[in-house]
Amino acid sequence: MAKHNCAICGAEVGLLTEQKLADGNFICRKVCSKKTFKVFDKVHATLGDVTAHIEQIEKGTKIWEGIFVPLMKTKNKEEKLRQIYGLKGVLGYVSPSTGLFALIENRYKIFIFGKTTLACVYRVADLYGYEYESETTKDSEGKDIQKHYCTFLFRNTSGMYAPRIELGSMADYTALEKYFNELFGIQKTLRNSLNNAKRQMDAIKSFAGAVKAAKDGSLDEAQAAATAEAMDASVYGDRTEWIRKADEALAAYK
Numbered sequence: 739m740a741k742h743n744c745a746i747c748g749a750e751v752g753l754l755t756e757q758k759l760a761d762g763n764f765i766c767r768k769v770c771s772k773k774t775f776k777v778f779d780k781v782h783a784t785l786g787d788v789t790a791h792i793e794q795i796e797k798g799t800k801i802w803e804g805i806f807v808p809l810m811k812t813k814n815k816e817e818k819l820r821q822i823y824g825l826k827g828v829l830g831y832v833s834p835s836t837g838l839f840a841l842i843e844n845r846y847k848i849f850i851f852g853k854t855t856l857a858c859v860y861r862v863a864d865l866y867g868y869e870y871e872s873e874t875t876k877d878s879e880g881k882d883i884q885k886h887y888c889t890f891l892f893r894n895t896s897g898m899y900a901p902r903i904e905l906g907s908m909a910d911y912t913a914l915e916k917y918f919n920e921l922f923g924i925q926k927t928l929r930n931s932l933n934n935a936k937r938q939m940d941a942i943k944s945f946a947g948a949v950k951a952a953k954d955g956s957l958d959e960a961q962a963a964a965t966a967e968a969m970d971a972s973v974y975g976d977r978t979e980w981i982r983k984a985d986e987a988l989a990a991y992k
């Protein structure tokens with residue numbers, strides 16, 4: 739049987755103790771694989787993805803302990819954490835007052851009472867996607883079971899930036915989508931459509947301006963950036979305030 743070495747710690751691994759990565763590297767299941775989240779897709783990850791994810795957890799766990807844990811007990815209404823319900827394999831918490839979003843995984847020890855918590859912490863402002871997906875599988879009796887997933891997509895993030903997380907039900911997704919849409923001011927209801935229409939008009943005007951400028955060759959980089967931002971704001975909501983809050987909170991963890 740072929741023996742390999744863990745590309746991170748160097749330990750010798752075999753069929754039962756190795757995890758193969760997408761780029762052909764192997765890591766050990768005993769130590770290094772356990773440093774990653776269970777929902778982290780190792781099969782499609784390269785060694786660089788794995789090490790970036792492990793660094794993300796090391797940093798995220800410090801931020802979790804320093805910022806989120808104290809906020810769990812806050813009496814101040816504005817600072818209360820908001821749990822995202824229905825996620826399987828992880829727990830999700832938004833801290834609206836600091837602009838941060840944490841995914842955590844609790845590890846329970848069997849013989850020693852207590853748990854350890856690993857965390858990935860993101861800027862709420864970097865959350866650019868929360869897409870629904872469903873999958874139908876068969877149970878042991880051959881009956882169809884529908885499974886529900888949400889794929890989160892984070893920009894500016896090294897490590898686990900597109901976790902696909904199973905949800906308990908379709909209703910869990912609907913609640914999650916509604917929460918984030920409202921948080922970013924992405925309104926889909928008729929009541930808010932005026933506000934939305936104005937923002938879209940601003941984006942279209944700015945875009946039209948850029949197209950015209952490109953034709954006469956006068957488009958500069960600043961104008962291109964402003965256009966991209968206006969388009970973003972119309973689709974994804976204005977995130978200036980979310981960026982400010984998060985960067986303030988994270989300043990101590992640079």
Ligand SMILES: [Zn+2]
Pocket residue numbers: 744745746747748749765766769770771
């Ligand atoms: Zn290892």
